[in-house]
Amino acid sequence: MKMDVEESAKETGVELTDAENELYDRQIRLWGLESQKRLRTANILISGLNGLGAEITKNIILSGVNLVKLHDDKLVTEEDFCSQFLAARESLGNNRAEASLTRARALNPMVDISADTQPLSEKTADFFGQFDVVVINGASNEELLRIDTICRELGIKFFATDVWGMFGFHYAGLQKHCYVENVIKYKVISKPNEKVKYETVSTPVQREVEYPSYSNWLDFNINAPNYQRKLKRDGPGIILLRVLQNFRSTYKRDPSYKTREADIALLEQIRDELVPNSALSSDTLGLLFAQISPAVAVVGGVVAQEIIKVVTKMEAPHRNLFIFNPETCMGYVEQIGVN
């Protein structure tokens, strides 16, 4: 089985240079040489260069992928300075993707990094087809559904992700995904009459898993009676995601710190309509403005780690909805549309 892994990595035809071996030494010790070679060939799209986009971009560039496309048609605002560290203060009012280029390139000169400023709605299959992994930040559900469908047709790995204030999530649309997982077991190595001794044996196992489409999340009923026990156990994070996506599609914007109190009231209204008597407190709704750096770091770290898993085909990517609760710092995975 291990041979298979090595063989398929050889197909990439990549050999790391001495400089790469040296720079990536520590991570190669964790995920192995073959994984690093796979990263070396991966092309990644990061659409939406808000704070979360910047965090994912940073981690992915550091990991040593081949190419990163920074895509955004929005401009740098004051709000971005809460977490978008790739855009300098002076870039206020400039395009966010272009404003991020200089610092992004400085993170790792070995990665090919460029910007694209065309609106997401104008991007078609031709564009997405250039990438192995597509990450979309801050888009509407309609847009996410459209891109997920394109990615499913092309076999491109798709991530939808967002952070509102301190709360965040990601949705993984990986279609059919194959990966290798090391199963470790204990083997008795002592002779029958001796004291028992063990040795660990690690066996790589190939697995294949189906990921449902984004429409499954849009159709998911959080009020379903058989879901209530789980909802109570995992907390109101999933309700919060619904409320926020609903706010975005209703008002064509996100809650704004400039209209903080009014927007909290709007959120409360949506909450009460969607899920009456929910455990989602108004205090929590006060934590949803701009993008707060430490929470963005957590979600951006998780999403980047998922991209690395997908590219290296090592370890199981989360299937399929990840939710981060900033108050408890609990991060869990909800299976949506998985049988």
Added chain:
Amino acid sequence: MAAAIDGVLPATLQELVKKSKVLVVGAGGIGCEVLKNLVLSGFTDIEIIDLDTIDLSNLNRQFLFHREHVGKSKARVARESALSFNPDANITAYHDSVTSTDYGVNFFKKFDVVLSALDNRAARNHVNRMCLNADVPLIESGTSGYNGQVELIKRGLTQCYECTPKEKQRSFPGCTIRNTPSEPIHCIVWAKHLFNQLFGESVEDEDISPDAADPEAQEAAAEAKDTGSAGDAPEGLNEKESEPATANGNVVRINTRQWAKDCNYDAGKLFNKFFNEDINYLLRMSNLWKSRKAPVPVQWDTLLIDGAGSKGPELARQTHKIWTLEECAHVFANALKELSAAFLKLEGNDTLVWDKDDQPAMDFVAACANVRSHIFDIERKSRFEIKSMAGNIIPAIATTNAITAGISVLRAFSVLQAKWEQCKAVYARLRLNGRNQFLVPDAFFPAPNPNCYVCASDPAITLRIDTKRVQIKAFRDEVLIKTLNMVNPDVTVESTGSILISSEEGETECNEQKLLSDMNIVDGVILKCDDFFQSYELSIIISHFDAERDDVLFEVIADKNQLQPKDEKPVEPEAEPSSRKRAANGNDATDDGPSTSKRSRLTEVEDDDDDCLVVEDDDDVEEQVQESVEDTVAAATNKLTVDCPQKTATKRKPSKTLDDEDVEDITEILDSSDEEVGPTKCKRTKLEETRAGEVINID
């Protein structure tokens, strides 16, 4: 700068962020991320301290540093980079050690919260003590591979960092290293010692020559005498050999370093000395090979008929290949040439310092370790793998650091708002637990350990120690400083008030070479230790034992109940640990049934009859062991450690006394200085279970 914009943060949090003063200890993988999060959140009063400089291998995760910064101060460059994110912040950077006496309790008292992002236990212990004394909340964090951990330490509320015993660094008895290696790591440690003998700072207990005083060989000699047979005991051997053993058993090789120099570092001569003559010497201690496979000496001329040639440099770059014996000889010759040239250029008594990132030094160790492994029929390793083991590298990645640092700063928000209930420890994991979580908060705060030798009132420990073999100097350096983490201790004998060790330089120097027993520090004596700088006082109750061949010479027992004989006070796991386990692992309650039964198997593994103290430093290993015992799928990529199942000291039978004057040399693999050393208390419960299982028999 979230706090600078009205309406982004809730008003109370906004005010607290604006006015709080924060200390970040460590500007490495987690520290860089923490500093970024702090300035972007709008903290404006930040101090950061790190003694380290930037290395190329940091750049894959310490994102505030770029290629042009290599060699510069981490704290200062981190400050510069973070200021570009938020020019309104005030950041003070110290390029210094946090254990320096410049940073006393009053320094720590200035801060509202301390975030530690350290890479070694000694500094963590120290910061823990300073924050306890200053009564400042400490947010402690660590990562190792895919695993991360964040926990709050607050006096009176939580456990302190030292409430739970930490696994010791893996250490090996000298005779295993010198005479009877059985694992690759033994040969690697030996090769590092060889480097030091030839080029490095000469350390007495790093001798690489055969140890004729090996008790196992001596026992054989005694037996041989008893039975009247001539035998081939070392004594007889010594008469024949031109290198007589001294009283302490070290073969006198009139200065290995000088001898090698006099040979002009002739590769063939040195090779034959270490890998042929010395091995032949070992072979003559025939008792060692009664139950072991005997080593097979190798010879330079038969290996490299045409001499070393110039293949060495090219072979050395093949870091993932397992070199053949012949290839090892080529690399050895080339590394020897480079190292000796560098060494001869040094002035006066200067020496080379072994560094895993120094090409010839690493080549030398990889080649020598593999030749020795071949001789003892031990698996050979690639240079890449040997570097991990020799440099004790704990792999670190950007994503885990980012996640961990993010949680750290979120916890700082809760601390500033005094929302203590929201500050439970959080663990980051690669794989989901039974509740589909991989960022797992603890369910509650584990209570402080009433017997903690740091945060308890009137702390005391019992020290099992061979008082007839440990000198005062070793007691201070190995026990008080290295193990108990004091910085500059004073020690008095409780009953007499006499000063044994003084923190004033030179005051008690005359005691240093004396054995504890010579100073009347014997079983039952109580020592009062005081570290003025740390404001830390500790009583040490001495419990003498006679160490056996492979025993380490001392062991700290923090909880005196552990000394109770097994049948008098059976140690049973309390109900609490299992629920704690659940908290830490986040397993479903239903998982507890099967895993409890399997846990007993784990105990058996730890009760390994191997009688040397071999304990892993890396919490990852614990994680591995536990996961595998539970037959779950364990982390894929910790191959570097999985083949060393955790072992804990269990052999506790004091038997016959050895008349050996020499302090048995215990070899330690030191912390790597540039890596984030692992989650600090990953498995609190696991450790407690270990302790419960680790029953100590005192005859």
